[in-house]
Amino acid sequence: MxxxxxxxxxxxxxxxxxxxxxxxxxxxxxxxxxxxxxxxxxxxxxxxxxxxxxxxxxxxxxxxxxxxxxxxxxxxxxxxxxxxxxxxxxxxxxxxxxxxxxxDEPPSIRLPISTPKAFRRLVNAEREAPLQRHIELSIVPGLLQTESYARALMDAGRSLEPPELKIDNVVSTPIARQQRLVGADPLNLHVLMDEAAIVREVGGADVMREQLAYLLVASGRKTITLQIIPFGAGAYGSMSGSCVIVDYPQEDETPGVYLEYPAGGAWVDNAEDVARFTTMFDEVAKQALTPVKSNDLIHKRIKALENP
Structure with a gap:
């Protein structure tokens, strides 16, 4: 602390x-x-x-x-x-x-002053929540990003950040958040990720190979479930934006949903709205590949990068 x-x-x-x-x-x-x-x-x-x-x-x-x-x-x-x-x-x-x-709470994370309040709420919530569920459309979620991948994303989105912001410090944010995935009481993470996120070469072939290899390692943990939503699944809920559902086991503690959009985000904790997003997540999970088939697809993508 x-x-x-x-x-x-x-x-x-x-x-x-x-x-x-x-x-x-x-x-x-x-x-x-x-x-x-x-x-x-x-x-x-x-x-x-x-x-x-x-x-x-x-x-x-x-x-x-x-x-x-x-x-x-x-x-x-x-x-x-x-x-x-x-x-x-x-x-x-x-x-x-x-x-x-x-x-015995995890240490706080250093965030840019320009960080939207909704994202601050997400970071603070995941320090205590036992379960997070993600739907990601185009990139690997921050909790599963390698440092090189995160740096490539920040370089690409530099125009959206204040000019005085130091990229090295910004890149440290997702890396610091990943500490929540380890330890005696790790966060349980369930990610539904669009196939586009593993196809798009963020940072080039070498960076992408490293990132995909890390996804395979991470998905091997008992507390992490990774499912790829294949292109063949067609349309699915939340295609207009990524979302994160933060769950708590206590009945008197309301779950929350973080909705992400360029240069901002929104935090939703109305019980009815949260229930809708939870139902949507369950429906999308049925459209996604199983964890085993998802790993197979990631392996194929790694081989494609090795033999362009």
Whole structure:
């Protein structure tokens, strides 16, 4: 996690999304779950927030931030509150697990100041969400891009970015996001990718071969499912733009959908709209090749690049 000194950046075209602990940070779902659990214990015990704050010798506003998930209290504070609320052993274990989850969040990612708010929401959401589903029309999604491929895309789209933006720093964004795919609790990723994305030579034959080879490696992980939508499938939903569905297991946490378009994007979290995109994804998945046949197609494309 970043400390306060990490806020300072010599590149004015970038900003940090900072997430601290021990009384500092930003609102996250993991902190929110802990805060709600502690608030439920307090209310069950018939204690007001003001009284709890008084016993804790802190401001009521601090208690509000703890319970809303805006701030993660240090563990000693949580332990004191558990004593105050006369929590049972099972409840203490639940609180301990919730606190560990809130404290063990992935580091924040450095994003350009010009990054659209909707994309920022996507990046922040994928730090905590267990599942993402993508439909990609023309390029490999950022979570599966090689550095050379990402650099070639940025070079090609340079006219859409501020002139002072450093490409090396922008390329680091998708690479940093890929850390979410590894570790003890990796993101589950399901990608439906149009065949056009593996046919178009982004960066030239060498770059494309490397990218396709990486797709084969990535698709071998248990947490990653890759399906190619073949040209022969004809028309399918979402052909007007790529989309990302971010899912959460908790029933009280609304999934979100990121819709991508040139130089921007939109975030949708209306339950009915999200349900429509989810249904569409399932329908497109039926039109796509199986993971095994998708890998076969990628292998054929690699051979075609090796023998033009």
């Amino acid at each position: 970043l400390d306060r000194d990490s806020w300072a950046s010599t590149d004015t075209a970038f900003t940090w999304t900072w997430d601290g602990c021990g009384g500092r940070g930003r609102h996250t779902r993991a902190k929110m779950r802990l805060g709600k659990f502690m608030a439920d214990l307090r209310e069950r015990n018939g204690m007001s927030r003001a009284r709890a704050a008084q016993e804790l010798k802190t401001a009521e506003s601090s208690m509000s931030r703890y319970e809303s998930g805006n701030v993660l209290p240090v563990w000693s504070t949580v332990r004191t509150l558990l004593d105050l609320y006369e929590a049972a052993a099972k409840e203490r274990k639940i609180a301990s697990d919730l606190w560990d989850n809130a404290n």
